[in-house]
Amino acid sequence: MRVTKGARLAAGTALLALAPAACGGSTSSGSGTASADLPVRMELGEPQKLFYPGDTVESEGAEVMAAVFAPLVGYDENKQVVDEVAESIESKDNRVWTIKLKPGYTWHNGEKLIAQNYVDAWNYAADQDNAQGANGFFSRIDGWADLNPGEGRTVSTKEMKGLKVVDESTFTVTLAKPFSQFKTMLGYTAFYPLPTVAFGGDGKITEAYAKKPIGQGYFQFDKPFNKGTDQSIDLTRYDKFPGTKPKFTKLRFKLYTSSETAFNDLAAGNLDIHDSLPPSAIARAKSEFGERYLDEADAGVAYIGFPMQYNKTYANVKVREAISMAIDRETIADKVFSGTRAPADDFINPLLDGYRPGACAVCVYDPAKAQEQYTAGNGPKTLELGYNSDGPHKEWIEAVANSLRANLDVEVTVKPFEKFAAILDELDQKTYGGMFRMGWAIDYPSAENYLTPLFSTVEIKTGSNYAGWSNKEFDELLAKGDSAATREEGLKFYQQADDILIREMPYIPVYFYRTNAAFSQNVKGVKIDLLNQIKWTEVEKAG
Amino acid sequence: MNRYILRRLIQAIPVLLGATLLIYAIVFALPGDPIAASAGEKRMDPNIVDVLREQYHLNDPFLVQYWYYIVGLLGGDFGTTFAGVGVGDIMAGKFQVTINLAVTALVMEAVIGVGLGLYAALRHGRAGDSLILAATLVLISVPVLVTGFVLQLLLGVKLKQAGIDLFPVAGVSEGWRGYLLPGFVLAGTSIAYLTRLTRNSLVEILRADYIRTAVAKGLPRSRVVGRHALRNALIPLITYLGADLGALMGGAVITETIFNLPGIGQQLFSSVYLREQPVVVGIVTVLVLIYILANLVVDLLYAVLDPRIRYE
Numbered sequence: 084m085r086v087t088k089g090a091r092l093a094a095g096t097a098l099l100a101l102a103p104a105a106c107g108g109s110t111s112s113g114s115g116t117a118s119a120d121l122p123v124r125m126e127l128g129e130p131q132k133l134f135y136p137g138d139t140v141e142s143e144g145a146e147v148m149a150a151v152f153a154p155l156v157g158y159d160e161n162k163q164v165v166d167e168v169a170e171s172i173e174s175k176d177n178r179v180w181t182i183k184l185k186p187g188y189t190w191h192n193g194e195k196l197i198a199q200n201y202v203d204a205w206n207y208a209a210d211q212d213n214a215q216g217a218n219g220f221f222s223r224i225d226g227w228a229d230l231n232p233g234e235g236r237t238v239s240t241k242e243m244k245g246l247k248v249v250d251e252s253t254f255t256v257t258l259a260k261p262f263s264q265f266k267t268m269l270g271y272t273a274f275y276p277l278p279t280v281a282f283g284g285d286g287k288i289t290e291a292y293a294k295k296p297i298g299q300g301y302f303q304f305d306k307p308f309n310k311g312t313d314q315s316i317d318l319t320r321y322d323k324f325p326g327t328k329p330k331f332t333k334l335r336f337k338l339y340t341s342s343e344t345a346f347n348d349l350a351a352g353n354l355d356i357h358d359s360l361p362p363s364a365i366a367r368a369k370s371e372f373g374e375r376y377l378d379e380a381d382a383g384v385a386y387i388g389f390p391m392q393y394n395k396t397y398a399n400v401k402v403r404e405a406i407s408m409a410i411d412r413e414t415i416a417d418k419v420f421s422g423t424r425a426p427a428d429d430f431i432n433p434l435l436d437g438y439r440p441g442a443c444a445v446c447v448y449d450p451a452k453a454q455e456q457y458t459a460g461n462g463p464k465t466l467e468l469g470y471n472s473d474g475p476h477k478e479w480i481e482a483v484a485n486s487l488r489a490n491l492d493v494e495v496t497v498k499p500f501e502k503f504a505a506i507l508d509e510l511d512q513k514t515y516g517g518m519f520r521m522g523w524a525i526d527y528p529s530a531e532n533y534l535t536p537l538f539s540t541v542e543i544k545t546g547s548n549y550a551g552w553s554n555k556e557f558d559e560l561l562a563k564g565d566s567a568a569t570r571e572e573g574l575k576f577y578q579q580a581d582d583i584l585i586r587e588m589p590y591i592p593v594y595f596y597r598t599n600a601a602f603s604q605n606v607k608g609v610k611i612d613l614l615n616q617i618k619w620t621e622v623e624k625a626g
Numbered sequence: 627m628n629r630y631i632l633r634r635l636i637q638a639i640p641v642l643l644g645a646t647l648l649i650y651a652i653v654f655a656l657p658g659d660p661i662a663a664s665a666g667e668k669r670m671d672p673n674i675v676d677v678l679r680e681q682y683h684l685n686d687p688f689l690v691q692y693w694y695y696i697v698g699l700l701g702g703d704f705g706t707t708f709a710g711v712g713v714g715d716i717m718a719g720k721f722q723v724t725i726n727l728a729v730t731a732l733v734m735e736a737v738i739g740v741g742l743g744l745y746a747a748l749r750h751g752r753a754g755d756s757l758i759l760a761a762t763l764v765l766i767s768v769p770v771l772v773t774g775f776v777l778q779l780l781l782g783v784k785l786k787q788a789g790i791d792l793f794p795v796a797g798v799s800e801g802w803r804g805y806l807l808p809g810f811v812l813a814g815t816s817i818a819y820l821t822r823l824t825r826n827s828l829v830e831i832l833r834a835d836y837i838r839t840a841v842a843k844g845l846p847r848s849r850v851v852g853r854h855a856l857r858n859a860l861i862p863l864i865t866y867l868g869a870d871l872g873a874l875m876g877g878a879v880i881t882e883t884i885f886n887l888p889g890i891g892q893q894l895f896s897s898v899y900l901r902e903q904p905v906v907v908g909i910v911t912v913l914v915l916i917y918i919l920a921n922l923v924v925d926l927l928y929a930v931l932d933p934r935i936r937y938e
Contacts, residue, residue: 312719
């Protein structure tokens with residue numbers, strides 16, 4: 084659900100567009116006095132909210148939460164789900180799941196981690212009265228509907244009937260319908276537990292807790308975080324953490340509003356890790372940081388969407404294919420984004436199992452065929468492309484427009500919206516008939532996460548199916564994948580569903596995101612995981 | 627005198643009320659749903675949006691919402707952001723940073739601007755004067771954005787890489803040193819204007835009859851310039867500085883973003899963007915208050931500088 088680095092964009096974009104070209108320069112000399120107590124300093128945009136597991140749905144807050152909380156499952160090098168806090172997560176029918184916790188985990192206040200902590204946290208997040216942003220993640224659990232009767236109606240219960248504590252370290256989750264990917268979901272921020280001290284007398288999470296969350300992960304907060312005033316979040320390693328611990332003791336998140344500024348701070352040696360380098364800094368980062376510059380795949384995908392639900396202009400699939408073939412993805416990835424994006428050739432991102440290189444044949448640039456097919460399909464004479472001008476989208480949308488103008492011989496107007504929500508509003512009200520930009524970053528690493536939220540029929544009303552595209556066969560394949568006996572078998576069905584998308588093209592995949600990071604000489608072993616977070620257990624201070 | 631000050635302060639009340647109403651109305655009229663805006667790029671569950679709209683009285687008409695706000699304000703409550711954080715707390719911290727920045731800038735303006743202007747006026751028509759005129763012209767014409775990034779790169783990054791740790795690149799964790807560079811960038815154009823203003827009015831005054839009289843009486847040059855010329859030239863300068871204080875506080879968006887200072891400029895920008903009425907109105911109210919006070923101080927300073935000016 085998270086697509087960009089949230090609120091920081093608001094302040095940063097104006098500058099981004101105008102930032103002067105970075106000058107190349109000498110290699111940083113750095114003052115390498117690495118004392119044991121100096122923290123590892125990491126770049127962060129200001130989290131949008133205080134720290135509530137069920138309400139932290141943007142990447143900045145999630146990065147902090149991931150350092151303070153340990154998830155039930157993690158993801159290994161081979162993109163497989165591995166148990167972390169969970170001893171085992173098992174299900175015979177993909178509907179009733181039994182989750183056992185490993186012994187030895189304690190909260191930062193010394194209390195023991197118990198199964199009830201999970202049940203409490205999940206019930207809290209799923210209750211509409213608490214208005215938690217990640218509420219929807221619990222909708223697959225049996226009893227969620229009782230906690231979400233809708234606007235103006237009172238919630239009659241505080242508990243989902245699908246959650247049951249068996250003993251101190253075991254609980255069961257019953258889903259409304261089978262879902263083979265459920266285990267994969269459990270690494271997401273929303274599924275962290277909450278200690279009993281988090282709740283006040285009124286049953287709500289207290290502000291004091293949200294300012295200084297007590298977690299069960301490898302770092303604990305030094306002091307409460309005053310949002311709006313504090314410029315750093317300081318953490319210290321929790322030495323009673325039973326899993327693999329980080330090799331350094333102090334971690335400091337430094338908050339920046341401008342990505343360029345953070346990069347300058349990194350170059351000056353005042354920062355150690357910056358994991359969201361702006362395109363304007365890439366050339367300089369490569370030359371100045373050499374091996375300490377990282378360029379890795381990111382699970383995000385960018386699309387051009389069609390308002391299929393109410394605008395029949397694009398009804399002909401041949402026309403949609405022609406538009407796709409007319410887009411010069413290579414040039415956009417290399418020139419517009421300085422190589423920080425990759426041309427898309429599937430609806431599933433290469434970072435995940437299920438991706439098939441070149442699966443989308445009509446994603447290959449073929450101007451001649453595009454023109455021919457467009458004319459034959461009697462495509463519209465004018466096209467409109469909408470985008471939100473609060474993110475870095477103007478350049479690539481203009482590039483797409485140019486491709487279409489040149490190759491399809493049509494008039495193309497580009498329409499900026501002040502923010503993304505404005506496009507969504509107009510799509511909801513069916514007042515905008517043009518094509519629109521769209522982006523997707525995964526919430527949990529499963530191929531399924533590229534399909535259900537964006538293209539399934541049920542998601543038209545409440546989810547992220549902004550195209551309003553609906554296909555019965557597609558929905559059925561998803562259901563088969565969801566109830567498949569194994570992950571592998573499920574993947575087969577998801578790929579078949581992916582094939583339908585490629586055949587129907589309700590969206591046009593344009594590029595895959597990449598993560599560009601750089602780090603200082605003070606640290607080594609910086610690695611980024613599938614959820615775009617730093618693997619703190621791998622990072623070391625350099626001698 | 628005291629009655630004059632009191633009268634001026636009482637006059638401020640309707641100005642403040644009018645300003646809050648106006649700003650509240652303007653933010654209210656911005657397109658888009660503030661709850662959706664607070665969620666950034668992702669779409670929120672419509673059910674949750676409803677609950678939140680109810681919580682923040684967003685379904686009520688404009689005047690009712692404004693009423694809730696004013697009632698809260700009279701009780702000393704600035705309201706909360708849509709993320710549930712107290713606006714009063716946010717403002718306290720942010721204003722501290724911006725006031726530090728603005729004061730740094732103001733001091734730089736006064737010292738550098740008046741100093742250079744004085745120097746240029748005394749060297750009127752000679753090389754030093756021309757050089758300063760040219761330099762200020764450059765300073766006026768280069769946008770803050772450029773001076774900001776260039777100085778940050780040269781004095782912040784390159785100097786530090788060369789082993790000289792003088793100006794922090796960003797942030798306020800290094801104390802007052804963190805304000806030097808951004809203060810200068812923020813003051814940049816004003817320094818140039820102030821230099822030219824000082825120079826021009828001094829050149830004018832130095833030609834006046836009473837200065838010739840003073841020189842003819844045999845007064846030392848320092849006394850002629852300091853007591854007789856500069857003091858008279860200060861009146862327009864004080865006016866400029868007074869008005870500039872407000873402008874510095876409001877105009878710090880770019881400087882604060884480049885140098886990553888968590889000040890009011892940044893906050894105002896993102897709050898307008900997120901349509902957070904309480905924050906925008908709260909900040910603007912305080913800014914209006916600062917403007918009013920600065921103007922009052924300027925008016926009172928006139929009387930100090932020129933005894934002929936009196937207030938009843």
